[in-house]
Amino acid sequence: EAQVTQNPRYLITVTGKKLTVTCSQNMNHEYMSWYRQDPGLGLRQIYYSMNVEVTDKGDVPEGYKVSRKEKRNFPLILESPSPNQTSLYFCASSSPTSGRGKTQYFGPGTRLLVL
Amino acid sequence: KNEVEQSPQNLTAQEGEFITINCSYSVGISALHWLQQHPGGGIVSLFMLSSGKKKHGRLIATINIQEKHSSLHITASHPRDSAVYICAANMDSNYQLIWGAGTKLIIKP
Numbered sequence: 001e002a003q004v005t006q007n008p009r010y011l012i013t014v015t016g017k018k019l020t021v022t023c024s025q026n027m028n029h030e031y032m033s034w035y036r037q038d039p040g041l042g043l044r045q046i047y048y049s050m051n052v053e054v055t056d057k058g059d060v061p062e063g064y065k066v067s068r069k070e071k072r073n074f075p076l077i078l079e080s081p082s083p084n085q086t087s088l089y090f091c092a093s094s095s096p097t098s099g100r101g102k103t104q105y106f107g108p109g110t111r112l113l114v115l
Numbered sequence: 116k117n118e119v120e121q122s123p124q125n126l127t128a129q130e131g132e133f134i135t136i137n138c139s140y141s142v143g144i145s146a147l148h149w150l151q152q153h154p155g156g157g158i159v160s161l162f163m164l165s166s167g168k169k170k171h172g173r174l175i176a177t178i179n180i181q182e183k184h185s186s187l188h189i190t191a192s193h194p195r196d197s198a199v200y201i202c203a204a205n206m207d208s209n210y211q212l213i214w215g216a217g218t219k220l221i222i223k224p
Contacts, residue, residue, distance in 0.1 A: 031210045033210075040216075042201070042214050042215070042216045042217055043201070043203075043214045044214075045211070045212075048210070048211070050210070088156060090158060094210060103148070103160050103163045104148070104160065104212065105160065106150075106157070106158040106159070106160075108156070108157050109156040109157060109158075111156070
């Protein structure tokens with residue numbers, strides 16, 4: 001089954017404790033992206049990657065890092081989480097050759113609470 | 116001003132009603148997406164449009180490129196249609212999406 005998976009789905013942590021949220025897709029998509037969703041602000045892009053070893057900042061990259069060492073994986077790293085990073089995070093992937101243009105496929109979301 | 120505007124922000128209707136959600140954009144786009152987010156949080160892509168009209172079951176999406184406007188219609192609405200509906204625009208030749216703020220739809224039995 002074609003899917004985007006994220007782990008963990010729920011996470012409570014404390015300020016300053018490094019964490020990684022993993023994202024993996026099995027559709028051989030070139031493009032992957034991380035979003036955060038906050039009440040009243042909608043979805044905002046954090047980072048995106050056009051292909052392996054190619055990453056770029058989105059609209060709200062501060063406090064986050066990403067890497068794209070393999071095509072299928074695009075982890076989101078919070079080196080020193082702060083309470084303002086409490087949010088719902090979505091990973092998405094897309095490919096122009098998917099047959100549906102640039103439709104993005106979303107992971108199930110990760111709810112993060114930083115105390 | 117956001118480049119993608121949705122209306123209404125909230126919509127409550129009775130089961131069976133015909134629902135319309137609107138999306139206007141101010142930039143040149145290659146495609147317009149409609150997505151659905153259920154109360155559990157998951158996001159599902161419903162349609163991707165570059166012209167005309169698409170239909171899937173009780174859902175219909177239309178786009179008017181000249182007027183920079185798209186609509187999502189739900190016929191014979193049902194409580195299970197209750198969700199947040201989001202439109203997002205692909206800028207020309209670009210993977211990046213510009214997101215609308217979403218429309219929260221509640222269908223009462």
